[in-house]
Amino acid sequence: MTQSRTILCAMLALTWTASPALSLALEMPFDAVPSADKAESLTSYALPVGAYANGAVPSRMIEGPLIETAWRIDAPGVTTLELLQPLRQQVLDAGFTPVFECEAARCGGFDFRYGTRILPEPEMHVDLGDYRYFAAERGTEVVSLIVSRTAAAGFVQVIHVGGAARTVPLLSASTMARPAVAAPPPQTTAPAPMSAPATAEPLGARLLRGGAVALEDLVFASGAAALAAGEYGSLRDLAAWLRENPGMTVALVGHTDASGGLEGNIALSRKRADAVRQYLIGQEGIPAAQVEAQGVGYLSPRASNLDEAGREKNRRVEVMVTSTQVAP
Structure with a gap:
């Protein structure tokens, strides 16, 4: 690892069934800045398990602690496959089994993206014509990854559900890491519709x-x-x-x-x-x-x-x- 590379680790509290708790450190393949870190102690997550078809995204309901993180990757020109491949391999090396994988058009494009849980801009950006999705499971745990990009940067979102509730910060940056971008406070209610601007002309x-x-x-x-x-x-x-x-x-x-x-x-x-x-x-x-x-x-x-x-x-x-x- 060169001194110029920023290393960001997502310390996901992952467990094997009836086994001691383990940690999975997801190392970003390029310089990265975390943009979001959210957790829920117990919730339900509709894990996409197939491409959009017949008016819906096929999904499996998963219950448990949820951790949701996102990164902006400073790598102009990097492809979505270059972003996904090393992260996918790290998940597989940790003992997870693939559930479903697709790229934008074969996922279902617009309909798959908007039928999937994804953090909003600017925390996570998804180009509807250039993104990749990957999901895997290990016992009662699941991990889903979605990666996309702009001309200037890449974007990665990780969702982990199941296992033990998190007791340590999700993002653990090395001494070389840049300061994290503060995420805005979560919005718990939908914004109230604004009044139409007054105008003298009907x-x-x-x-x-x-x-x-x-x-x-x-x-x-x-x-x-x-x-x-x-x-x-x-x-x-x-x-x-x-x-x-x-x-x-x-x-x-x-x-x-x-x-x-x-x-x-x-x-x-x-x-x-x-x-x-x-x-x-x-x-x-x-x-x-x-x-x-x-x-x-x-x-x-x-x-x-x-x-x-x-x-x-x-x-x-x-x-x-x-x-x-x-x-x-």
Whole structure:
């Protein structure tokens, strides 16, 4: 091991059935900085055991102490296989047996990623077109790994369930390790929907003036396509306008930030737009033919993607009129 390499060890409290407790030190294959370290003394974890199919990710429910960690790997250009291979080997060397392994497309792409427990950005980044998943078991314990990357860095998440509850810190850095990035406090409740921004001009007038209008008060669960439960002033106003103008049609257009690949972001943005469409149809009674849903991913930003404030502005759903003439 060279002096320039940062060594980070995940001290997972792993046990053999009816055997003394053992420790598994997962050594990162490249320089790494821990971004998350979370533990639950007793919980349930739906371990993915197959590729997405028939509307769901096949899973096995595992109960026990849970440890969830993530790292950012400082290795520009490293492939996801280069990230996974040495970690997978360490798990196998510790006596675990493979359960399931896949790469992005064969996992199920978007649907597998969003049907799997994964820490949110910026703790863990998953490129929907370039990630790998691996799960293994040893007695009553399971370990799952998911790795992905950007052009500048790699990302690793490890989930361990079962065995003895943790009694020592999960991350044990060597004297060469850089300071850990502090993880934000966990959010225990979903954020309350924001009020729609006040405007002197009615929504309908803004739509008829042309262009797209952002529905600023919408709230989506982190990394998910489902619209958070609640009432939204912008959708109430849009529904009222559509009822008053039954001959008019609109398109809901989803947008994302530039994190991840284009194909996956287009899929996510379209699903978010469709969630809004379903709300209008189901909650407001708007005819399905009056509203369509589309997604353009990160292709139409309204702010810089170089900081979180800009990325947040870019994650939105807009509405635009698709009628080519005003109906009588």
